[in-house]
Amino acid sequence: MDVKKILEDSSKYLMNTYTRFPLVLRKGRGVRVWTADDREFIDFVGGIAVNVLGHCHRNVVTAIQKQAQRLVHVSNLYHTEVQVKLARILVEHSFAQKVFFCNSGAEANEGAIKLARRYSKEKVGAGRYEIIAALNSFHGRTFGSLSATGQKKFQAGFEPMLEGFSFVPFDDIGALKQAIDPRKTCAVLLEPIQAEGGVKVPSPDYFKQVRELCDNTGVLLMLDEVQTGMGRTGELFAYKHFGIKPDIMTLAKGLGGGVPIGALLATADVAEAFVPGTHASTFGGNPLVCAAAVATLQTLLEDNQYMIEHCRRMGEYLRARLNAIKEKMPEVIVDIRGMGLLQGMELRRPCAPIVKACMERGLLINCTAENVLRFLPALIVKEDDIDAALDIVADVLERLS
Numbered sequence: 551m552d553v554k555k556i557l558e559d560s561s562k563y564l565m566n567t568y569t570r571f572p573l574v575l576r577k578g579r580g581v582r583v584w585t586a587d588d589r590e591f592i593d594f595v596g597g598i599a600v601n602v603l604g605h606c607h608r609n610v611v612t613a614i615q616k617q618a619q620r621l622v623h624v625s626n627l628y629h630t631e632v633q634v635k636l637a638r639i640l641v642e643h644s645f646a647q648k649v650f651f652c653n654s655g656a657e658a659n660e661g662a663i664k665l666a667r668r669y670s671k672e673k674v675g676a677g678r679y680e681i682i683a684a685l686n687s688f689h690g691r692t693f694g695s696l697s698a699t700g701q702k703k704f705q706a707g708f709e710p711m712l713e714g715f716s717f718v719p720f721d722d723i724g725a726l727k728q729a730i731d732p733r734k735t736c737a738v739l740l741e742p743i744q745a746e747g748g749v750k751v752p753s754p755d756y757f758k759q760v761r762e763l764c765d766n767t768g769v770l771l772m773l774d775e776v777q778t779g780m781g782r783t784g785e786l787f788a789y790k791h792f793g794i795k796p797d798i799m800t801l802a803k804g805l806g807g808g809v810p811i812g813a814l815l816a817t818a819d820v821a822e823a824f825v826p827g828t829h830a831s832t833f834g835g836n837p838l839v840c841a842a843a844v845a846t847l848q849t850l851l852e853d854n855q856y857m858i859e860h861c862r863r864m865g866e867y868l869r870a871r872l873n874a875i876k877e878k879m880p881e882v883i884v885d886i887r888g889m890g891l892l893q894g895m896e897l898r899r900p901c902a903p904i905v906k907a908c909m910e911r912g913l914l915i916n917c918t919a920e921n922v923l924r925f926l927p928a929l930i931v932k933e934d935d936i937d938a939a940l941d942i943v944a945d946v947l948e949r950l951s
């Protein structure tokens with residue numbers, strides 16, 4: 551394989567929307583990937599929280615192979631057993647009674663925004679269409695989800711944004727209380743943890759207070775669990791940590807174990823606002839991706855949710871090792887925070903050079919919010935892998951500081 555030619559053709563033929571690293575990835579197994587020129591890497595990016603079961607997990611691969619031989623796609627004008635089965639598993643393990651399938655996180659959030667507006671108009675009153683989201687949030691790149699994203703840098707050049715969105719600081723219940731206007735507000739949209747925004751974890755009682763506030767004002771609570779869902783935080787969905795239930799939840803990233811699928815979940819009452827003709831997706835929930843998602847969920851849930859329990863333990867192990875590095879280097883590291891296997895290490899300097907140096911040493915790691923190293927290994931990660939990865943991180947931090 552001509553790596554140089556692939557890199558050249560990449561910049562020649564692909565739109566220039568990513569700052570890509572000069573690696574051509576060809577193969578993956580578990581938490582490791584290999585390049586076209588056969589270099590091996592420990593993967594702590596995991597497709598940005600997508601590969602929850604690692605690369606090419608047997609159950610997911612087999613499910614895709616079997617389904618591909620039987621039926622890849624049919625229109626949502628018809629039923630398929632596998633789509634219904636996936637919806638049933640999601641309902642049985644969440645607050646929700648109804649599911650709509652789409653293809654990505656942004657799309658799931660579009661659906662959530664549409665559902666909230668329609669619910670409010672149908673069941674509450676025509677004037678209520680405003681959605682309150684958080685500053686520093688991330689909900690996707692389509693116009694609705696981008697309008698709900700509380701970071702100007704993602705919106706720059708695409709203005710005007712859609713009408714009907716306002717923003718409050720995350721983890722500030724007083725600000726939310728002030729912002730909610732029962733005549734105008736139809737929903738609050740929040741991430742359980744602001745992941746893209748630098749792995750910001752709210753205080754333990756924040757979501758309880760948000761729930762209470764929403765209940766008292768008749769406003770819907772929508773949680774964007776696109777990144778925190780699917781066991782990532784040590785519960786199947788992160789809201790389960792907080793002792794509350796949302797009215798609407800969005801999923802994508804890890805849901806299909808690597809294939810593009812998104813989902814919008816809601817209570818029966820809220821879901822009634824969608825009737826035939828109000829929302830749709832050609833590919834949404836097609837048999838191929840649903841088969842992969844069923845295999846992923848079943849694997850996470852089998853043996854009494856062993857994998858999620860494992861994620862919790864590995865999260866603690868990772869956290870302890872990150873804290874040990876921080877103790878040794880307080881002049882470099884500001885903070886360690888996260889839940890389960892979504893952990894962030896905030897540095898006093900930009901982390902791009904750290905990411906590059908880690909790559910040279912065989913570790914793929916992501917940087918978010920400029921100075922936060924984000925650790926997103928697959929849930930199947932083992933102590934050895936964490937040791938290997940963090941040895942590299944510690945060494946690189948020591949050398950570069």
Ligand SMILES: *Cc1c(COP(=O)(O)O)cnc(C)c1O
Binds near residue numbers: 655690777
């Ligand atoms: C990644 C992400 C999205 C966007 O998902 P896409 O599949 O890229 O559209 C939305 N919300 C959150 C919290 C995310 O992490």
